[in-house]
Amino acid sequence: MILKRLVASFPVLIAAQGCGYSEDEWQAQLAKYGQLDQQYKGEQSDHAKTRAEFEKTQKRVSDLTDQLKRMGVDMDQLNKALEQTGTEKDRLAANVSDLNKALSEYKARAEQLERIKQRFELLRDRLKKLTNLGLKVEVRRNRMVIRLPGDVLFASGKDDLKGEGEKVLQAVADVIRGDEQLKKRFFQVAGHTDNKPLKGGQFGDNWGLSVMRARRVLLYLVAPTDAKNGGGGLDTNNLHAAGYGETDPVADNANDPGRQSNRRVELVIMPDVEEMLDLKTLI
Numbered sequence: 638m639i640l641k642r643l644v645a646s647f648p649v650l651i652a653a654q655g656c657g658y659s660e661d662e663w664q665a666q667l668a669k670y671g672q673l674d675q676q677y678k679g680e681q682s683d684h685a686k687t688r689a690e691f692e693k694t695q696k697r698v699s700d701l702t703d704q705l706k707r708m709g710v711d712m713d714q715l716n717k718a719l720e721q722t723g724t725e726k727d728r729l730a731a732n733v734s735d736l737n738k739a740l741s742e743y744k745a746r747a748e749q750l751e752r753i754k755q756r757f758e759l760l761r762d763r764l765k766k767l768t769n770l771g772l773k774v775e776v777r778r779n780r781m782v783i784r785l786p787g788d789v790l791f792a793s794g795k796d797d798l799k800g801e802g803e804k805v806l807q808a809v810a811d812v813i814r815g816d817e818q819l820k821k822r823f824f825q826v827a828g829h830t831d832n833k834p835l836k837g838g839q840f841g842d843n844w845g846l847s848v849m850r851a852r853r854v855l856l857y858l859v860a861p862t863d864a865k866n867g868g869g870g871l872d873t874n875n876l877h878a879a880g881y882g883e884t885d886p887v888a889d890n891a892n893d894p895g896r897q898s899n900r901r902v903e904l905v906i907m908p909d910v911e912e913m914l915d916l917k918t919l920i
Contacts, residue, residue: 691743694743694744695743697743697747698743698746698747698750701747701750701751704754705750705753705757710753710757710776710779757781760781760906761781763816763818763819764781764812764819767783767808767809767812770805772784772785772805772809777887777903777905780905780906780907780908782903782904782905783809783903783904783905784887784901784903785802785805785806785809785901785902785903785904786897786900786901787829787830787850787900787901787902788900789801789802790805790806790850790854790902791850791853794835794838794840794846796840796846796849796850796852796853798853798854798857803857803866803867806854806857806858806869807867807869809858809869809904810858810868810869810870810871811869813869813871814869814870814871820871820872821875822907822909823876823906823907823909824875824877824904824905825877825878825879825903825904825905825907826851826852826855826858826876826877826879826903826904826905827851827878827879827880827885827902827904827905828846828847828848828849828850828851828852828854828878828879828880828881828902829847829881829882829885829886829887829900829901829902829903830843830846830847830882830883830899830900831843831883831886831890831895831896831897831899831900832883832886832896832899833890842882843882843883844882845880846880846882847880847881847882848880849880850880850902851878851879851880851902852878854878854902855878857869858871859872859876883899886899887899887901
């Protein structure tokens with residue numbers, strides 16, 4: 638727009654010389670042209686700075702997305718709105734008037750991704766003691782998960798805790814109970830099996846076995862610490878159990894190592910209200 642005004646001013650200035658303008662009028666026209674020229678140069682400079690900031694913020698969003706993916710976060714599931722990638726915003730940024738809007742949107746997304754990254758890192762740090770014990774702590778379906786090996790907890794086809802399994806659960810409970818933030822969190826105790834069908838027995842099928850194993854782990858975790866067989870001493874209001882049978886494998890059931898990985902109980906840290914709002918409001 639400024640450029641058009643500048644171009645349009647040239648004939649006026651030229652014509653002014655040949656139409657009997659006074660010196661004062663001529664100088665006024667020159668001053669007007671100078672102002673337009675300075676305004677144009679200023680807008681070009683501002684646009685270049687905004688463009689540079691936009692590209693820097695755009696890269697920050699890309700870097701944060703990559704970091705979250707490496708942590709195990711499913712970005713598509715995290716928020717479908719993230720599928721509105723840079724394509725649309727790049728189109729907006731092609732227009733000077735919309736560049737600031739696109740920059741603002743990218744800044745907002747970067748801030749939200751940063752908060753989510755910090756949240757996962759904080760939880761991971763709080764659970765570091767468990768990883769030091771050899772337990773696997775990971776992000777699955779955008780929730781922090783503590784994986785407890787089923788073969789350590791239970792004998793094949795059984796739901797009675799082994800002595801080794803009780804020690805593992807005691808260590809997990811000690812970490813949770815000793816952390817002011819973790820002990821306030823809600824956990825799902827999730828039982829999982831491999832795909833080998835049960836042959837008779839009291840559980841009937843893998844669904845039944847996974848539910849009863851989850852129940853057994855939950856009961857130990859909420860039992861008083863001074864119970865006869867020990868207990869985790871966790872708040873009964875903060876845990877619930879669920880069984881998934883063979884429906885949610887983490888490895889290939891076609892081989893023994895894969896089936897062993899799938900026989901597990903998970904402690905899933907449930908997101909609180911603030912976190913759920915964060916997940917829903919990503920740009």
